[in-house]
Amino acid sequence: MGAASRAYLVAYNAAQAAGWGVCLYQIAGALAAGGGPAEAYRAGAPSAAWMQCIAALEILHAATGLVPSNALNTFMQWLGRSNALYRIAQAIPELHANPAAALMLACWSLGEVVRYPWYAATAAGACPRWLTWLRYTAFIPIYPAGVAAEMVLMWRALPFIRRRGIFSVAMPNAANFAFDYATFITVVLAAYPYLWWGLYSTLLRQRRKKLGPAEPAGAGKRD
Amino acid sequence: MGAITIKVVTRSGKPLTDVQIGPEATVGELKKKIHASKSKYYPARQRLTLPPKAGTKSGEVLKDSATLASQGLKDGSVIYFKDLGIQIGYSTVFFFEYFGPMVIYPAFFFFPQIFYPWATAVPEKTLVQKVACAYWAGHYAKRIGETFLVHVFGHDTMPVFNLFKNCSYYYGFAAYVAYFANHPDYTSPPEKQSLVLFAVATLFQLANLRCHIILKNLRKPGEKGYKIPSGFLFNYITCANYYAEIMGWVCFSLATRTLTGALFTIAGAYQMAIWAQGKHRRLQKLFDGKDGRPKYPKRWIMIPLLF
Numbered sequence: 001m002g003a004a005s006r007a008y009l010v011a012y013n014a015a016q017a018a019g020w021g022v023c024l025y026q027i028a029g030a031l032a033a034g035g036g037p038a039e040a041y042r043a044g045a046p047s048a049a050w051m052q053c054i055a056a057l058e059i060l061h062a063a064t065g066l067v068p069s070n071a072l073n074t075f076m077q078w079l080g081r082s083n084a085l086y087r088i089a090q091a092i093p094e095l096h097a098n099p100a101a102a103l104m105l106a107c108w109s110l111g112e113v114v115r116y117p118w119y120a121a122t123a124a125g126a127c128p129r130w131l132t133w134l135r136y137t138a139f140i141p142i143y144p145a146g147v148a149a150e151m152v153l154m155w156r157a158l159p160f161i162r163r164r165g166i167f168s169v170a171m172p173n174a175a176n177f178a179f180d181y182a183t184f185i186t187v188v189l190a191a192y193p194y195l196w197w198g199l200y201s202t203l204l205r206q207r208r209k210k211l212g213p214a215e216p217a218g219a220g221k222r223d
Numbered sequence: 224m225g226a227i228t229i230k231v232v233t234r235s236g237k238p239l240t241d242v243q244i245g246p247e248a249t250v251g252e253l254k255k256k257i258h259a260s261k262s263k264y265y266p267a268r269q270r271l272t273l274p275p276k277a278g279t280k281s282g283e284v285l286k287d288s289a290t291l292a293s294q295g296l297k298d299g300s301v302i303y304f305k306d307l308g309i310q311i312g313y314s315t316v317f318f319f320e321y322f323g324p325m326v327i328y329p330a331f332f333f334f335p336q337i338f339y340p341w342a343t344a345v346p347e348k349t350l351v352q353k354v355a356c357a358y359w360a361g362h363y364a365k366r367i368g369e370t371f372l373v374h375v376f377g378h379d380t381m382p383v384f385n386l387f388k389n390c391s392y393y394y395g396f397a398a399y400v401a402y403f404a405n406h407p408d409y410t411s412p413p414e415k416q417s418l419v420l421f422a423v424a425t426l427f428q429l430a431n432l433r434c435h436i437i438l439k440n441l442r443k444p445g446e447k448g449y450k451i452p453s454g455f456l457f458n459y460i461t462c463a464n465y466y467a468e469i470m471g472w473v474c475f476s477l478a479t480r481t482l483t484g485a486l487f488t489i490a491g492a493y494q495m496a497i498w499a500q501g502k503h504r505r506l507q508k509l510f511d512g513k514d515g516r517p518k519y520p521k522r523w524i525m526i527p528l529l530f
Contacts (some may be wrong), residue, residue, distance in 0.1 A: 173410070178483035
């Protein structure tokens with residue numbers, strides 16, 4: 001990897017870490033000021049919306065081979081979180097008062113302020129062992145909490161989606177296409193545990209590899 | 224020369240079985256002997272490799288036709304064994320994955336009361352819908368015919384999991400496209416336009432068939448290596464068969480004016496692009512123009528002017 005690519009990755013991941021740090025800070029601030037779940041959600045939502053939008057770049061990173069990730073997987077994960085943020089939480093203001101909304105943002109930002117710094121440090125070639133430990137341990141409680149929050153929000157969103165017909169297309173039309181967003185979200189809800197278990201178990205497996213017994217002497221720097 | 228002992232171990236090093244065999248025997252015969260001692264592992268399930276060289280993750284795969292001696296195997300040599308899982312014949316998979324769409328789409332056409340139970344009035348099908356149904360069913364009938372009469376497969380079997388994976392893809396998309404193409408609220412595009420497009424699609428299907436026949440004739444019976452395809456569209460496109468197939472679906476999607484048709488076309492094109500890139504690179508690497516080998520000519524991978 002060239003020096004320019006490396007520098008770019010360090011800068012990109014640092015910027016994401018900062019953005020999600022701001023999100024977490026604003027959620028904490030709203031709660032400290034005596035706000036409820038709706039205030040906490042609305043405080044964090046703008047920065048989350050920005051960082052998630054910028055995160056679309058990661059699909060390009062994977063597609064160009066800048067990072068070793070699979071482009072399709074990256075796209076699907078970005079799509080999933082974007083859907084939860086823009087087309088569920090942001091689309092239905094009545095959901096903001098639900099604690100699951102603020103919890104979802106909190107879990108995302110808690111996870112990202114560990115994950116992105118790890119990426120940045122790894123790209124810089126200077127990743128301390130404690131950061132690797134944190135990256136491969138913090139997800140253990142955060143992932144399930146975040147997934148649960150997302151699922152609660154989707155479930156609570158269904159009546160509003162049905163009543164308002166949002167993001168839905170009906171026949172007849174020139175493209176001979178119909179899309180019922182409520183049905184789509186119901187299918188997504190059913191698939192969610194299966195999809196997220198796949199990611200969770202992959203991370204657990206990686207954890208065993210990365211945090212396993214120390215390498216024999218002379219193996220060089222870790223990660 | 225007397226028989227030699229080959230030690231067959233799993234990739235984690237655990238011994239599987241020792242086989243007594245003549246050094247001039249083939250790998251295929253070795254597989255039969257392994258099967259004789261471990262009845263679960265019929266030859267199609269076995270992948271045998273030489274031990275990996277220092278620094279590499281896995282060793283060279285042993286081809287069935289090679290003799291043990293030619294691979295440098297002698298008395299006491301170690302061979303690595305991998306279980307490929309339950310295998311199923313290529314023809315079997317192809318038949319089932321094509322039979323499904325061939326009957327699923329017409330089911331939506333002929334039985335609206337089942338698939339659109341909420342529709343109180345189901346209008347008569349338009350000409351475009353009728354032709355679309357015939358085209359779709361005919362396409363998959365062609366594919367089944369080619370499976371048994373044209374295609375010569377490079378491998379005999381694949382893991383049985385592929386059957387479920389492939390059938391999910393084909394059956395799922397067949398239902399997705401058929402549901403909207405045969406919907407009671409379907410809006411037909413102008414008839415004449417669609418009929419022309421169906422005709423062009425059929426021409427592409429015939430082109431695809433011709434490509435398949437050319438590919439079939441590349442290998443003489445028993446040959447398993449790669450050859451440079453030539454003639455017809457292959458002179459310009461490495462995977463000319465994929466090109467013709469995609470163009471057929473583009474025409475189908477335009478003829479029926481269904482977004483789902485377009486989605487199906489895009490999904491298929493995406494997968495074929497991955498395969499085409501692999502095949503193109505393989506042929507370029509194999510036919511590098513050195514040591515008397517021909518040089519692979521400059522060609523498009525799959526779509527002229529684009530890729």
